[in-house]
Amino acid sequence: MYRRLAVGLARGLLRVAERRGRCYPVCLLPGPPGVRAPPCRGAPRGRGSSLLPLLAALAWSSRPAAAEQERRGAGGAAAGDAEAEIIQLLKRAKLCIMKDEPEEAELILHDALHLAHKSHNTKAIAYTYDLMANLAFIRGQLENAEKLFKATMSYLLGGGMQQEDNAIIEISLKLATIYAAQSRQELALAGYEFCISTLEEKIERERELSEDILSADDKANTRLLLGMCLDTYARYLLFSQQPSQAQRMYEKALRISEEILGERHPQTIVLLNDLATTLDTQGRTDEACVHAQRASDLARQVEHPELHVLLSNLAAVLMHRELYAQAEETYREALRQAELKRDEASVQHIREELAELARKSRPLS
Incomplete structure (x- = not known):
């Protein structure tokens, strides 16, 4: 009966996210980031509702979570030939994704990961794992995406990132949507609730902080990430036959x-x-x-x-x-x-x- 839109939030509800292509009808293989495809916000006949939460996360966020470190300048300037080569490989991989060449992108990312491990560049390892995870995610390779997201999270946390960091929340949300698509309901619910409650508590703590401590843009980004989580959870609830609970989530988003x-x-x-x-x-x-x-x-x-x-x-x-x-x-x-x-x-x-x-x-x- 309905067709539901999946509008990507490039510089929108999640400003740190890049635009992801749309798909229609709902499927696990949307187009690559930046490539226009038809809309995908509704459940087609004959498809399981468990796919919808996955598509919600795909719609709102496509930028690898580890890129948040890059945005903050965590990577710094190139520290030698190995790092410069890794950067070039990652750029080529992104271009392949945009050109809808996922197999070539995967090969390039494996080369980048090998070089990152060889040069002991932990930031590059985390960033490459995250790109690989997102690529598997949009290709519908859920088991592989789950492993890669967990590896990314492990490197980020091991590097000192806090559990409430937006990058960790993004990965947690994608893991929750993977669990939902796999009908692992308890894990999915725990994931959605963790993301929402953690962000709500974080927003409340940061509400009174001055701009000298936390910029208005950073505060807005955290609220917009909460909006993404609420939207994704609402879709999960709606297609789990819980419309009144979904309504409350949509109203907040x-x-x-x-x-x-x-x-x-x-x-x-x-x-x-x-x-x-x-x-x-x-x-x-x-x-x-x-x-x-x-x-x-x-x-x-x-x-x-x-x-x-x-x-x-x-x-x-x-x-x-x-x-x-x-x-x-x-x-x-x-x-x-x-x-x-x-x-x-x-x-x-x-x-x-x-x-x-x-x-x-x-x-x-």
């Missing part, structure tokens, strides 16, 4: 997005749409319609790249309210937008929904 990014930001619009979905799932169609309509109106104003998906979701809510004429009109608009985008998967989905709408609205003989 939406507040963060509105406060930091503003109501017209693409991610705020997506979260508004997600909240509408959780309300509609609970039978609260009037409230759902208000949020879905607002999301669609804002999407038109900002020329949201996935307007057709938002319109399709609004039409679904209208159909549930038995407002069949309005639902058909909205589906037709969504279809036109999808055709302009040449989004064949969306076109097919909307046509199926129009056929279902025609059956529902047909007078009884």
Whole structure:
């Protein structure tokens, strides 16, 4: 019924993250970072719901967690030929990922890791492990990704990074989503709860710190990371048939997005749409319609790249309210937008929904 958007937060909800490509329908093989693919925020027919939390993390964050050290200047200047060669290998690997050449990227990363171990460069080892983990993650190689993320975390913690550091939280969130995709529910829940509770406590402690101690940008980044965790957990709850709990998570994520990014930001619009979905799932169609309509109106104003998906979701809510004429009109608009985008998967989905709408609205003989 619904198509859910996965808007990457490049310089958005997680400013330290780079844009990750989108996929549609939901799958474990989205495009490489920076490459546009169709949207992927909904569960397609015949797919397990356990994939959705994984896709949430993919959507919000693609930058390797170890890159946080690089951003802070932890790597420093090149300390010799070996380090310079490692840097060049990592750059080539990233380029291969962007060009959708994962096999070549993996080979290059193995060369970088070998050289990092040979030169005893622990920062390079951690960074390379993290790149390898993210590559396995987006390719759906979950067991391998789990091992690599754990290795990355071990190196970061061994290097003195604190457990509450944002980089550690990012890895923990990805591990939780892997557990969810593998139906290891207890580990998944523990992971989500650890990420959220740790960040909430951290934000509360840092609230009164002056900018001389902690910059406003760093505070905002931590709140935005919390937004990512809430969104990911909400999706897990929604597809675990716990819509009321998912609603609370989405409401918190939406507040963060509105406060930091503003109501017209693409991610705020997506979260508004997600909240509408959780309300509609609970039978609260009037409230759902208000949020879905607002999301669609804002999407038109900002020329949201996935307007057709938002319109399709609004039409679904209208159909549930038995407002069949309005639902058909909205589906037709969504279809036109999808055709302009040449989004064949969306076109097919909307046509199926129009056929279902025609059956529902047909007078009884």
